[in-house]
Amino acid sequence: MKLRPMRTAVILGGLVALAAVGCATTAKSPTIGTGDPVADRQRLMKNVGANWADIQNKVKAGAPETVAVNAEALSLHAQRIPSLFPVGSGTDKSKAKPDIWQKWPEFEAAAKNLENRSATLRDQATAKDGAAVTATVGTFGRDACGACHTPFRVPPPQQQPAQPRS
C-alpha cells in the first residue's frame, strides 16, 4: 500500500521529464528528414554517388577546377552520415552491415575521413590546382568511399568476387 503511490510517483516523474524533453527538442531542432533513416540515408548516399560521378566527368572533360561545388556537397553530406545510422536501423532494404554498430567509433572515423578528404579536394579545386585535384580523384574511390564501404557495406552484386570455378 505504501509502495504503490511511490511507484506512481516514479512513473509520473518519468512522464513529466520525457514530455519536457519532447517539447524542448521539437521547438529547438525541427526534424531533418522523413523519419525513415534507411530511406533518408539511401537518398543522401545516392547524391554522394552522383556528385562523385560529376567530379569524375568534370576531370575527364578537362575541367578539374570546377569540382569544388561537388566536393563541398560530399563534405557536408559526410557530416550527416552518422546521424542517419541510428541503432537498430538495419532492415531488409539496407545494405548496412551490423559492424557499423559493433565498431561505432571506427564508423564515425570513416565518415569523418570522407568529410576531410572531400574538403581537401574542394580546397584544391578552389585553388585551381588541377594537377592536385586529378591526383586526389585518382585515389578517392579507394581512400574515401572504399574506406567505409569495404568494412561497413554489403557489396552490390556486381562488385562481389566472382564465384570460384568448379
Added chain:
Amino acid sequence: MQIKHVKSAVALGSLVALALASSATGQSTTKLWTGDPVADRQRLMKLNGASWADAQAKLKAGNAEAVAVNAETMALIATQIVALFPEGSLTDKSKAKPEIWQKWPEFEAAVKNFGSQADKLKDAARTKDLAATEAVAKEFGRQACGTCHTPFRVPPPQQQAPAPPQLQPTR
C-alpha cells in the same frame, strides 16, 4: 517522511527517464554541424548558390542531364534549412531578417517551396530535355530563391534596388 520519499521517487523517475531519453537520442542524433547556426547555414547556403551556378553553367553548355545532381543537392539542402534558423540566431554577420521568426509558418512554407522547385528542376533534367530544363531554370531564380530571399533576407549591396532619383526641388 512519506512525502519526502515520494518526492525523491519522482526525482529518481525523472532522472532515469532523462538518461534513457538522452541515450536513445544520443546515437540517433549524432551532433550535426558546428553549433554555430549562422556559420553553418551560411556554409549550406553557399553550397546552394554554387550548385545553382553549376547547374546554369551546365545548361549553357547544353548538358541538361548533368543538372540533376545539382538539383538534388539543392533539394537535400532544402530539408536542412529550417533546422538552421533557431530562434534568437540573429547576429551582425547574419543577413536573416527578423521576419523569419515573426512569420515562421510562411518561412517554413518558403523553404518547402524551394524544395519542390528543386525537385521540379531535377525531374526535368532527368528527362534530358534541354528546352524543358531551361524552362524550369528560367523561373528558378525568382520562384525558388526569390520567394524566400525577398521577404526573409537582407539583400546584398549589389542587389539592392537603385535609390529613387532625387526629386529636383521645384520652385
